[in-house]
Amino acid sequence: MKIKFFFILLVFSNVTFGQKTSPFICGHDHVMSINAQNFPDYRNRVDKTFEIAYKNMENGGARNETFKIPVVVHIVWKNNEENLHDSLIHSQIKVLNDAFRLRNENRTDIREIFKDLQADAEIEFELKDVIRVKTTANFSLSLTDLPDDVKRPANGGSSAIDVERHLNIWVCKIQPIPFIGGQILGYAYPPDGLSNWPDDASAPSKNLEGVVIDYRVFGLNNPNKLTVNGTTHQSSARTTVHEVGHYLGLRHIWGDGGGLFGGNSCNVDDGITDTPNQGTQSAGGCNKNSNTCIDLSNDLPDMVENYMDYSGEDCQNTFTKEQVALMRSVLRNQRKLLTNIQQDLEITGVKIWPNPCHTHINIALNDSKPTEVAIRTLDGKLVLNYKIQGTDVISCEGLSNGAYILELVNDTMHKVVKLIKVHD
Template sequence: MVPHMSKKNSFSSLVVIFLITFATTGVYAQILSFDKCGHHLVMETYEKKYPGFKEAVETTFENVRNIKNSGFSRNDVYIIDVVFHIVWKDSRENLHDSIILNQLAVLNKDYRLLNENRNEIRSIFKDLQTDAKIEFNLKEIIRVKTNANFQLSLSGLPDNVKNASEGGSKAVTPENVLNIWVCNIRPIPFIGGQILGYAYPPAGLDNWPANANAPSPGLDGVVLDFRVVGSNNPNILNVQGMDYDSHGRTCVHEVGHYLGLRHIWGDGGGIFGGSSCSVDDGMEDTPNQGEQTGFSCNKTRNTCTDVSNDLPDMLENYMDYSDESCQNIFTEDQVSHMRKVLENQRKGLIESQVNTSEINNYSFIKVSPNPGMGEFTIHYTSDSRVLLYTVYDISGKLLLSANPENDKQFKVFVSPGIYYINIIDVKGISTSTRFISY
């Protein structure tokens, strides 16, 4: 995903520092000294490990495009349960709950078209801006202290973060839950290269070639570097003197891949630049774009001028590599594609949905009533005592923090809004849930 460079550094100073060649397979993986999103590396790595992976992803993508009428209402709001795995080695990596909740708020705002910068879209693209009607509900925050390193290598990605036996954290029911791992993604030793995150796109398993093995379901989800989570993160990622200014949209971008979207330029162009306008992202309402934008908010940029009905590059799109501060749009076709993926390849994420009054049944926390009118009774159903509870609003702002006198049941009072309560018990178990006041 997209890093924003401090003004003292320009994108033109960023050079390619190496090109990995997998000589035995003829596969080339390209990594910049500050590569934003590991999507290309995901595709190449798993094509090498599981021949036919790229074909399966491509076939799945085309199958989704060809679904004319899913039978689902476009007004349905799909709620995806999310588990954050905070896998940390030093205290900086053990992100505070407020940062995780802030990241969740960014996801919800951007996917519901409630982002503060939504009106900064250019007029030529305004009518394409679409509410995805997809929300993200925090099911759990799992914290794992580790001695392991999570490092890019010549053979691929740091998926050991998803394996408990290798110092990581095991996925929670990946067919029903979006797992997001947060760790320190380390560059390749002596060579360098940094990615901010990566995700696995949906692959239709029925389309796999004979004798081809799908990647383990336990690998499915999103991985983020701990320094790019949330917009209130005090940790700054610096590579070769260049700072990344997080707005929490690395996660927005990677979840887009997880829900089946491609980069807006269709991964044409390559790292050495140049136009590749014949390569497309498969969306009818995104303009042709020859290459990634690359840290820019230059709204005069147009990399494909030789096509009919020409439009400038849509650098406001979350699936570009533009400055996060100017991103504010999923298009109607992109939204339709993600929703069809949820209704088909990732239907397990929404099949288990319950109504709002039951949304807190996922954890040890029971909130009654939910939704309610300002006064809520909180009941902790675990066999352990409550050590501390905290209440945050949807922006991640801490509102309440207390050690309840009654360690199993207590009341909280809030004004209208959406809130998250987190409880830490005496065993150190942390669990959260959402409640709504109207």
């Protein structure tokens, strides 16, 4: 298969002619098409980053370490049922770990022809924090915007926590796709590899990095059901696995071919050589007889067991060896800081102590640039604001007990950390 591939504009992938599709979709196509509208070079940058990660797969695939990714989960809720219990959050982390370590119970359900392709990614996820924000906002998709307000406190969302060193997952109610029906279950930003670009350059903000998931498909045995046009989505908490795959650089297994009107597109693929050529997405279920591309040599059926298809969640059980190698390459390169977190931030030239704070906070920077320091509530309300240079001490005596967001901004840095205030 090709290493170089092209994204096909797929505005709404549940609108097709002569083709059965699922009303429940991933928002990856929308991330690509909407960002391409706003940032004309976005597709080229993401394509180029994929190629670089692909070329570096030999190192990324080396099995000399297990990557551990710290996770922050933001529960952004309006109605009580959206404020998910901690048990659902922990169960979702377990599903992620089982999938990426090939410990999932259904891993043996893969067909014999694909068994040798299964791989343990040796990637693990550690829950570092849960941030809960009550909101009055609705989070909707349009032809020009993603539901990224869930990441913006001023618009009813929750601020990302240090996106270079944490996987941020926002869980909220994603509104149905307007006018045509259908439902996005989640979406993620793929790595574009250009973290050195200034904030006003032609690239999406780094603070949008992460995964967004509808609250009804997050966690095992979620009591909240998602029904669209009389069809109820059967969730096994694998939507998050799929979206984290995108976050770590994977494409849909069919390469997003077919365009707006559907149909097979066997000349477009996912850039991974050990996934079979597939002409279109599965429409849920687990049709192991499906073969949407007939290859002249080494013809294989569609790999509906793959996490990057749209097959039913109970059907999905596998990342391939080359998919694993690509994700590990991304973690050694474009997302390398994810697996090297230091809680005191010394690695980034910032040290903050004590945290939790009682009466004051010491902030030490590795340069003397003027820096804005803001302390906000978890819903984004500004509580305190300071300007510092180099090393300084700021008071936290006026804060009530609880958790806050501490933000540091200057012309070369934007860092966000969680601050805890306690009284003696």
